[in-house]
Amino acid sequence: MTAISAQLPALQVVLPLLGAVLAALMRRGTPAFALTLAISWTLPFISGALLYQTLTGDPISYRLGGWEPPFGIEYRVDVLNAFVLMLVSSVGAVILPFAHRSVASEIDEDKHAWFYCMYLLCLAGLLGIAITGDAFNAFVFLEISSLATYVLIALGRDRRALLSAFQYLIVGTIGATLYVLGVGLIYLVTGTLNMHDLSTRLVEAYAVYPQPVLAGLAFIVVGVGLKLALFPMHVWLPNAYAYAPSVVSAFLAATATKVAVYLLIRFSFGVFGKAVAFPTLTVTDLIVGLSIAAMFVGAAAAVYQTDLKRMLAYSSVSQIGYITLGVGLANQAGLTGGIVHLANHAIMKAALFLALGAAVYRIGTCKLNDLSGIGRRMPLTMTAFAIAGFGLIGTPGTAGFISKWYLALGSLEVGGWPLLLAIVASSMIAVVYVGRVVEVMWFREESPHVKGASEAPLAMLLPILVLAAATVYFGFDTRATAGIATRAAEMLIGGLR
Amino acid sequence: MRFDVVIRVGTKLILPFILLFALYVQLHGDYGPGGGFQAGVIAAGMVILVALTFGIDQAKQVAPQALVQRMVPLGVLIFAGTGLVGMLYGQNFLDYSVLGPVAPSARERGILLVEAGVLVTVSGTMLSMFYAFVERGR
Numbered sequence: 001m002t003a004i005s006a007q008l009p010a011l012q013v014v015l016p017l018l019g020a021v022l023a024a025l026m027r028r029g030t031p032a033f034a035l036t037l038a039i040s041w042t043l044p045f046i047s048g049a050l051l052y053q054t055l056t057g058d059p060i061s062y063r064l065g066g067w068e069p070p071f072g073i074e075y076r077v078d079v080l081n082a083f084v085l086m087l088v089s090s091v092g093a094v095i096l097p098f099a100h101r102s103v104a105s106e107i108d109e110d111k112h113a114w115f116y117c118m119y120l121l122c123l124a125g126l127l128g129i130a131i132t133g134d135a136f137n138a139f140v141f142l143e144i145s146s147l148a149t150y151v152l153i154a155l156g157r158d159r160r161a162l163l164s165a166f167q168y169l170i171v172g173t174i175g176a177t178l179y180v181l182g183v184g185l186i187y188l189v190t191g192t193l194n195m196h197d198l199s200t201r202l203v204e205a206y207a208v209y210p211q212p213v214l215a216g217l218a219f220i221v222v223g224v225g226l227k228l229a230l231f232p233m234h235v236w237l238p239n240a241y242a243y244a245p246s247v248v249s250a251f252l253a254a255t256a257t258k259v260a261v262y263l264l265i266r267f268s269f270g271v272f273g274k275a276v277a278f279p280t281l282t283v284t285d286l287i288v289g290l291s292i293a294a295m296f297v298g299a300a301a302a303v304y305q306t307d308l309k310r311m312l313a314y315s316s317v318s319q320i321g322y323i324t325l326g327v328g329l330a331n332q333a334g335l336t337g338g339i340v341h342l343a344n345h346a347i348m349k350a351a352l353f354l355a356l357g358a359a360v361y362r363i364g365t366c367k368l369n370d371l372s373g374i375g376r377r378m379p380l381t382m383t384a385f386a387i388a389g390f391g392l393i394g395t396p397g398t399a400g401f402i403s404k405w406y407l408a409l410g411s412l413e414v415g416g417w418p419l420l421l422a423i424v425a426s427s428m429i430a431v432v433y434v435g436r437v438v439e440v441m442w443f444r445e446e447s448p449h450v451k452g453a454s455e456a457p458l459a460m461l462l463p464i465l466v467l468a469a470a471t472v473y474f475g476f477d478t479r480a481t482a483g484i485a486t487r488a489a490e491m492l493i494g495g496l497r
Numbered sequence: 498m499r500f501d502v503v504i505r506v507g508t509k510l511i512l513p514f515i516l517l518f519a520l521y522v523q524l525h526g527d528y529g530p531g532g533g534f535q536a537g538v539i540a541a542g543m544v545i546l547v548a549l550t551f552g553i554d555q556a557k558q559v560a561p562q563a564l565v566q567r568m569v570p571l572g573v574l575i576f577a578g579t580g581l582v583g584m585l586y587g588q589n590f591l592d593y594s595v596l597g598p599v600a601p602s603a604r605e606r607g608i609l610l611v612e613a614g615v616l617v618t619v620s621g622t623m624l625s626m627f628y629a630f631v632e633r634g635r
Contacts (some may be wrong), residue, residue: 003587007584007589010589010590011582013581014577014581017573017577018574018577018581020570021570021571021573021577022570022574023576024569024570025567025570025571025574027566027567062589063588063589064589064591064593065580065583065589065590065591066583066588066589066591066592066594117570296608426583485614
């Protein structure tokens with residue numbers, strides 16, 4: 001038993017990787033789905049055990065291949081990345097039961113096994129980024145998850161899916177290149193790639209070579225910024241989410257950008273924190289400025305969308321703005337807000353995309369006008385949609401309120417009333433785009449598409465309801481979200497110079 | 498068809514040597530330039546040469562599409578499986594020192610297995626891509 005618990009960090013990544021390979025070898029949809037289901041439901045237990053260990057003890061260090069850090073690759077799990085691992089693996093598990101029917105209706109049968117292969121591969125990559133303590137290894141996992149993501153998006157029914165996957169491929173590759181350039185620069189001045197080792201060695205290096213270190217930070221921030229779709233580097237995101245298969249939109253919106261944000265936090269506070277006093281740098285002002293722009297531009301663009309998946313994608317741009325706002329504020333409350341919104345937004349957005357996915361499954365479209373009156377036909381699904389939508393606005397009693405509360409506290413500390421006003425005003429725009437959809441869904445005449453539609457099948461309904469329930473639950477009981485986020489933020493702020 | 502006799506005979510003559518060279522690059526990887534990736538490309542190049550000279554149907558008899566598509570994940574399975582052996586013996590993932598009595602030579606054995614996995618995946622991927630391009634017009 002102890003032997004297994006010592007291997008948990010490796011199993012977290014190796015299990016989905018092996019699963020992906022086996023799913024590809026099976027070549028048939030249903031057994032591949034069963035395998036994916038088994039593996040993706042094992043992963044939250046592994047990350048739960050890791051999270052428990054880090055909450056009650058020291059960070060976990062795992063030596064890959066038995067080589068001692070900083071020479072070998074080290075997996076290093078502390079409160080922050082255990083939280084991210086828990087988030088990614090739980091979302092990956094919860095939305096999977098939805099996948100079977102949705103994939104069956106949206107993707108050609110001979111590609112089903114490949115879909116599950118790519119799903120697990122993407123999961124392995126994302127978990128790998130979160131768990132690794134090695135800057136270059138993070139790049140490798142970034143590429144694994146990105147390549148899998150491109151394939152997943154390209155599997156969309158619409159022909160434009162291929163084009164948006166290609167668009168994302170170009171942008172994503174540029175992002176990864178910039179990231180690896182940044183890592184190269186700091187490797188040049190420190191001679192190490194281990195993040196923990198980097199954080200101490202950068203102190204000396206910064207004293208001697210300040211410019212390369214800052215340039216490295218700049219490359220990494222921009223590179224990761226492209227991956228997490230920080231305004232104005234978000235242009236790839238709406239197309240990618242709009243044309244991807246329904247499950248993929250939900251999965252990516254909930255996990256891929258979140259893991260990129262984790263990398264941003266890890267580098268700006270963890271790796272560079274001791275050396276360059278991140279909160280005092282101009283880059284934080286830049287991040288705050290871009291985040292506020294994202295909050296408004298994303299939300300305003302969402303108001304004008306008629307395709308609801310596109311609307312949710314633009315809303316993601318706006319919500320990512322809130323998360324990076326927390327990072328840019330760089331104080332205890334702000335960072336807590338950012339980290340907690342990682343989880344809360346992931347839960348809410350997954351619920352919203354899945355609810356739309358259920359609508360697409362039943363009526364084959366997610367244009368706003370085609371969905372009018374669907375609330376009466378699919379009451380449970382659309383109630384869940386409304387609840388998660390209220391969460392996006394930040395209504396008290398939902399998880400979104402908790403995130404915005406912390407962000408507001410953090411903003412007051414740094415920027416005073418103008419920042420707070422920006423948070424409230426952009427939330428008002430969210431009222432418009434969520435409210436508009438809820439009004440059409442519940443209070444309009446039924447459209448011809450909706451006639452004859454019925455409630456989503458149970459396997460699709462359950463994940464949606466679970467996520468909607470979580471939206472409400474984490475609005476009241478914040479021990480698991482804000483509690484852990486507070487500890488992670490304390491650790492990050494405490495590690496600063 | 499009559500004028501390409503040089504090419505066809507030449508190809509037939511050179512095929513075994515290409516494969517041999519691939520194996521040389523594969524097994525000599527620890528002492529000189531080479532390794533699984535390069536060897537995989539060379540081995541796939543042999544099949545591509547068959548396709549160019551004798552047509553795609555001949556090439557598919559040498560390396561059937563079903564096999565090629567299975568080779569892609571199979572190589573990764575060999576790689577990851579080698580890593581798992583270390584775990585089964587109570588060491589960490591990818592620790593090859595358990596593969597033999599003496600740690601350094603055991604590690605070499607591990608690398609050999611891992612590189613074999615790389616060879617399988619790379620040649621499988623190369624051929625999958627080649628087949629995909631060739632089939633486009635059909």
